[in-house]
Amino acid sequence: MTVDIAPQLPLAKDFSSFLSLEGAARKKSPLKGLLRFMKDDMISLGGGLPHPSTFPFYSLSAEVKAMGPADATVNGSSLKAVKAQPETVSVPHYPQPGKTESLTATLQYGMGTGLPSLREFCKGHVARMHKPQYRDWDVVLSAGNTDGFAKACSMVCSRGDKVLVEEWTYPAALEMMEPLGVGHIPVQMDGEGMSAVALKDLLDNWGTNPEQAQQAKPRVVYLIPTGQNPTGTTMSIQRRKDIMQVAQEHDLIVIEDDPYYYLQFFVDQQGGWMPSLLSMDTDGRVIRLDTFSKTLAPGCRVGYMSMNPQFCQIVQYHNEVTTQQPSGFSQAILAEMLISHWGQEGYKRYLTENVRMEYLNRSQHLQKSFKAHVSPLLASYNEPSAGMFLWIKIHLEKHPRFGNVSDSALMLELFNKCIANQVLLVPGWQFSCKSKPSDIDPADLLNSWYDDDARYLRATFAYATFEQMEEAMVRFGKTLEDAFAA
Ligand SMILES: Cc1ncc(COP(=O)(O)O)c(C=O)c1O
Numbered sequence: 001m002t003v004d005i006a007p008q009l010p011l012a013k014d015f016s017s018f019l020s021l022e023g024a025a026r027k028k029s030p031l032k033g034l035l036r037f038m039k040d041d042m043i044s045l046g047g048g049l050p051h052p053s054t055f056p057f058y059s060l061s062a063e064v065k066a067m068g069p070a071d072a073t074v075n076g077s078s079l080k081a082v083k084a085q086p087e088t089v090s091v092p093h094y095p096q097p098g099k100t101e102s103l104t105a106t107l108q109y110g111m112g113t114g115l116p117s118l119r120e121f122c123k124g125h126v127a128r129m130h131k132p133q134y135r136d137w138d139v140v141l142s143a144g145n146t147d148g149f150a151k152a153c154s155m156v157c158s159r160g161d162k163v164l165v166e167e168w169t170y171p172a173a174l175e176m177m178e179p180l181g182v183g184h185i186p187v188q189m190d191g192e193g194m195s196a197v198a199l200k201d202l203l204d205n206w207g208t209n210p211e212q213a214q215q216a217k218p219r220v221v222y223l224i225p226t227g228q229n230p231t232g233t234t235m236s237i238q239r240r241k242d243i244m245q246v247a248q249e250h251d252l253i254v255i256e257d258d259p260y261y262y263l264q265f266f267v268d269q270q271g272g273w274m275p276s277l278l279s280m281d282t283d284g285r286v287i288r289l290d291t292f293s294k295t296l297a298p299g300c301r302v303g304y305m306s307m308n309p310q311f312c313q314i315v316q317y318h319n320e321v322t323t324q325q326p327s328g329f330s331q332a333i334l335a336e337m338l339i340s341h342w343g344q345e346g347y348k349r350y351l352t353e354n355v356r357m358e359y360l361n362r363s364q365h366l367q368k369s370f371k372a373h374v375s376p377l378l379a380s381y382n383e384p385s386a387g388m389f390l391w392i393k394i395h396l397e398k399h400p401r402f403g404n405v406s407d408s409a410l411m412l413e414l415f416n417k418c419i420a421n422q423v424l425l426v427p428g429w430q431f432s433c434k435s436k437p438s439d440i441d442p443a444d445l446l447n448s449w450y451d452d453d454a455r456y457l458r459a460t461f462a463y464a465t466f467e468q469m470e471e472a473m474v475r476f477g478k479t480l481e482d483a484f485a486a
Helices: 021-025 030-037 116-129 145-156 171-180 196-204 237-249 309-320 328-373 407-420 466-485
Strands: 059-064 072-074 077-079 087-092 138-142 162-166 183-187 220-223 253-257 286-291 303-307 389-394 456-460
Touching: 021 145, 059 328, 087 328, 116 138, 116 286, 116 303, 116 328, 138 145, 138 309, 145 171, 145 253, 145 286, 145 303, 145 309, 162 171, 171 183, 183 196, 196 237, 220 237, 237 253, 303 309, 328 389, 328 466, 407 456, 407 466
Parallel strands: 162 183, 162 220, 220 253, 253 286
Antiparallel strands: 059 087, 072 077, 138 303, 286 303, 389 456
16 A cells, blocks of 8 residues: 655654764664665575574464454444454465465564554554654554653653653653653643643743753653543643644654554544644654554554654664564564455444444443442542543542641552452552652552652553442442541
């Protein structure tokens, strides 16, 4: 499939000056340079490629959900598009007519950009869904967003830099940066995620307080715009525009980590998917991280990064000397399923009709159970419109010992009671941007609560059964009553 990109769009700006020492130093692997000569009549005695006859895998197949063309349409909507019977996707050992891939190709060493057919599919998907507003954007496959973030970060952050982050954020991102000597600066959030006003204010006034006087102005912002982890917030269209405007005004690189993008519950009512930050990018300043982890399965370890061509090249070089590319088994079965069986339309319908609906129903069930069993005086949450999480705020001010002991002590007590009553929620401090005191052992959860502002517990509706979710809320409701009676 060729990707149509409007010729009147501008080319990406030059972001060379944003490269970290590491990013700027990355070079193409000389061994990979040989691959481009392997075409036409070339006889290769180069490259240490194992002979495919030694691969003990004769074929690879999987039973998958059938997502062929919609059965019928009424008033423009598909009827019974998801067929009941699974279909078999198989990848033969050697290339065969009618097949997208073969194991001789997919299990071989390949390019740092990923399997060409799968990469083209992902690029086609990005072109349809996000339509970046510059001409030369490109896509490189990753081993998921964790991998993509690590590579993006090492490309644009040097030791001593600080990245702007949401005030409650995905802990793995902070933990990835910390050993690299890359710090973070929390930016206030509201019901729509990071506040554009707070971001602008911070950057407009950068250097005016003594703490910042010695620090370089931040040049990178890390955002989870949809179904944010942990708060469940989703940026409105206006918020996304405002954030991008601040990013342009202050010349920021935007890392858009969007694993929950396709878990938007109300796409129908809103008339379409939320525009991504990438879709508003006219400069090439957004590094968008997509993953199949939440749409197909986390164990695929396949994602894709969409960004300007220079960044794509640097990530390709990074891949060439680290992961090389995602597992050939994953790429093979995904390519065959997505390209030969589902197609772009089938994948889009799968996202709209399956994943999204499942999480919508789950979210509504957990919320219903919460409302039935948890006193609104003691705890509350903002209704999520995407993602997997309820961010439960504990009304500590209603606690009889509020003000006499620290908020952290009350939250730790509540967490311990939850464990004793067999209901597990994630402590809010795990998503805090504050630095952990050195005497705290983060693994010792029954004795750790270090942030007085972390009056939250995170619940997910992604995994438990509906019965378990209801029972969890019964237990949580009772635990809260008990904790607040003391
Ligand atoms: C914000 C965020 N980024 C990345 C990930 C991990 O994504 P992947 O499985 O693609 O590495 C998660 C979830 O686990 C997440 O919440």
